[in-house]
Amino acid sequence: MTTQLPFIILLLVVALHVNCCNHHLAMGLSEDDRMAEYHKRGYVWPLERMVPDTPGWKRILNRRFEQIERVQNTNDRYNGWLAFMASALVASNYTENGWGLTRAPEHITKRLQERLYMTLGVAKKIEKELCDDSGEGCVVSEEEVLEPIGWGTRKEHFINVIEAEDHARPIMIHGEDGENDDILREMQPMFEWWSGIELRPSIAYGIRAYRNDSNLLMHVDKSSTHVISGIFHVDRSDDAEPWPIVIEDFQGNTNQVYLAPGDVLFYESSKCFHGRPQKHYRPVNHNQDINNEIHYAVPKHWNKLKQPTNGIDEMVVVGTSFKEPNCKNLLCSLDETHEQSGHLVTWHGPAPRGKIVTTGWDPVMMTPPKEWEEENYDGAKGDASEAWNVLGITVEDEL
Numbered sequence: 001m002t003t004q005l006p007f008i009i010l011l012l013v014v015a016l017h018v019n020c021c022n023h024h025l026a027m028g029l030s031e032d033d034r035m036a037e038y039h040k041r042g043y044v045w046p047l048e049r050m051v052p053d054t055p056g057w058k059r060i061l062n063r064r065f066e067q068i069e070r071v072q073n074t075n076d077r078y079n080g081w082l083a084f085m086a087s088a089l090v091a092s093n094y095t096e097n098g099w100g101l102t103r104a105p106e107h108i109t110k111r112l113q114e115r116l117y118m119t120l121g122v123a124k125k126i127e128k129e130l131c132d133d134s135g136e137g138c139v140v141s142e143e144e145v146l147e148p149i150g151w152g153t154r155k156e157h158f159i160n161v162i163e164a165e166d167h168a169r170p171i172m173i174h175g176e177d178g179e180n181d182d183i184l185r186e187m188q189p190m191f192e193w194w195s196g197i198e199l200r201p202s203i204a205y206g207i208r209a210y211r212n213d214s215n216l217l218m219h220v221d222k223s224s225t226h227v228i229s230g231i232f233h234v235d236r237s238d239d240a241e242p243w244p245i246v247i248e249d250f251q252g253n254t255n256q257v258y259l260a261p262g263d264v265l266f267y268e269s270s271k272c273f274h275g276r277p278q279k280h281y282r283p284v285n286h287n288q289d290i291n292n293e294i295h296y297a298v299p300k301h302w303n304k305l306k307q308p309t310n311g312i313d314e315m316v317v318v319g320t321s322f323k324e325p326n327c328k329n330l331l332c333s334l335d336e337t338h339e340q341s342g343h344l345v346t347w348h349g350p351a352p353r354g355k356i357v358t359t360g361w362d363p364v365m366m367t368p369p370k371e372w373e374e375e376n377y378d379g380a381k382g383d384a385s386e387a388w389n390v391l392g393i394t395v396e397d398e399l
């Protein structure tokens, strides 16, 4: 699909929705009361362990804690502490690595692509006035933008984790009532296959079309609702530059994943910092009060500002997300001149069908290590049979 418009990446974005617990407890809670709860719950600093307590995970988060102690703005610093405590300790992990990549059922990909082409939008020329300070006046230039058409299509509200000018704001295609929910329900066995736990689906966002010049800062999602999540890559324009999803895993790698249309990326979205949106589920019996719990876990010294220190990269907190402004691509592990890039692993879709690629697999061949292959290892924790039903794979099929 060629649009004459650069950089369009199209994703199905689905989220579990819970209304009950989103109030911000920190407001109206005195610091003394908060600390009383902190001690009552047995929290300590430095942390005695992390969740999971792997060397790589501890390396990622200990570095972040050093950075957050040097963020000047008090609000930003507290928000950063909340995000990092959730990721490091308070939220549980459900899988070994926190992410996996597989192929979506073809009939669902097709259905989504059809909907996309029907409603995506029309190219429209707008006039833009460019003025300079020299007093030379202004020039009017023409620029092509994409305007959404069709029912249930709108420009995304401004979200602070997406840094974009108005013309670059993603377009959200909700589709007909129930359409997204149907897909969420249909794909649930695949998410349970990956995570090995029983899940409860809820609201599906729709297809999000990213456009030239937008980005999505690294963040974790709200722990009360976004636990087991997925990104469905629907399609992209031929002129779109490859735009990887970045996801950190429990072994300390930064995975840079180039999805192909029809790929699905599973990930634990309230644990693993990632840049780009998603499909969300939560486990049955999941504790939805966890958002409050995180406030109690922040140690007392969050309010002490440390001086900038050589060797500790500057961090900027933007709402619930962060960036490292002095590193290329706003993340030091994506900057090949930075030592953190030693932990970068790059993956290219299309993903294999009926298997879930993850950390430890060969990133080029997308095959599991030999010793796992011999046991027919498919990369999932749960039983594959229902997922394979959805995929239309029978036992006789050669994978």
Ligand SMILES: *[C@@H]1O[C@H](CO)[C@@H](O)[C@H](O)[C@H]1NC(C)=O
Pocket: 052, 053, 054, 093, 094, 095, 096, 097, 250
């Ligand atoms: C959490 O991650 C650790 C480290 O990879 C792993 O050993 C553990 O099994 C994971 N927990 C679950 C419930 O999968």
Ligand SMILES: *[C@@H]1O[C@H](CO)[C@@H](O)[C@H](O)[C@H]1NC(C)=O
Pocket: 006, 212, 213
């Ligand atoms: C995309 O955005 C970048 C940054 O603003 C700009 O330099 C580039 O020209 C844009 N691409 C096109 C083809 O419009």
